[in-house]
Amino acid sequence: MNELTKMLTKHQIEQASIEELKHELSRTLKVTSQYLVYMSMIWSQLNKMGVDLSGLKSGLFEYVPLIATNKLNPDLVIEFAGNKTLLAALANVPIEQQNWIAETKQVAFVDLGEKNEKIERVLDLTKAKPREIYQVFGGENGFRNPDQQYLYLKAKSKVPKIPKVKERKTLRSIEFDLNNEYMLVGKDSRVKVDTMLKALGDLYEIDMYEIMSKYSNRIAKK
Secondary structure: OHHHHOOOOHHHHHHOOHHHHHHHHHHHHHHHHHHHHHHHHHHHHHHHOOOOOOOOOOHHHHHHHHHHOOOOOHHHHHHOOOOHHHHHHHOOOOHHHHHHHHHHOEEEEEEEOOOOOEEEEEEEHHHOOHHHHHHHOOOOOOOOOHHHHHHHHHHHHHOOOOOOOOOOOOOOOEEEOOOOOEEEEOOOEEEEHHHHHHHHHHHHOOOHHHHHOOOOHHHHOO
């Protein structure tokens, strides 16, 4: 844990070469990952002691329980911090495969050609779009190989679009609870705001958090 306390002074940073700064940045990212592992160990012990940690949800801490239970590689949290869609998808992938992705930051990806032929390429996950994330990370094991992606795309292309039917419905009032955690629909229904945003993201294949954070500071701080 000694590495956690080693930091250059402001003067040393100003005097360092480009290569030295690159090396220090790389080392710092590794140290940050070690911090997450350290935090996960503390979280596990407090959890065993029955301490309520539900209030600790801000920033990177929300991923600590997943790291503590070996469901998420801490290096992925550092590499893809801010991309909630990708991190949520990666948490469903076997840890061995996560370790490989943490090293390469790439996965095999499939596009459909003009005649529905399979076109394979490499997808850089640091630039992956929500649509691409949903295509790769899905299925029974949380991850689709190229053949499974091809079948997924072919099946998706055959799904007929259902025409919209206009129906008259009674409008129900929509409100939010005091903590703005749940959306209250009418007098007898409620849905968690995070659940609603994720469902909309899945439906339209976009990252709702990423889009909304551009216009709302409250979303950006989640």
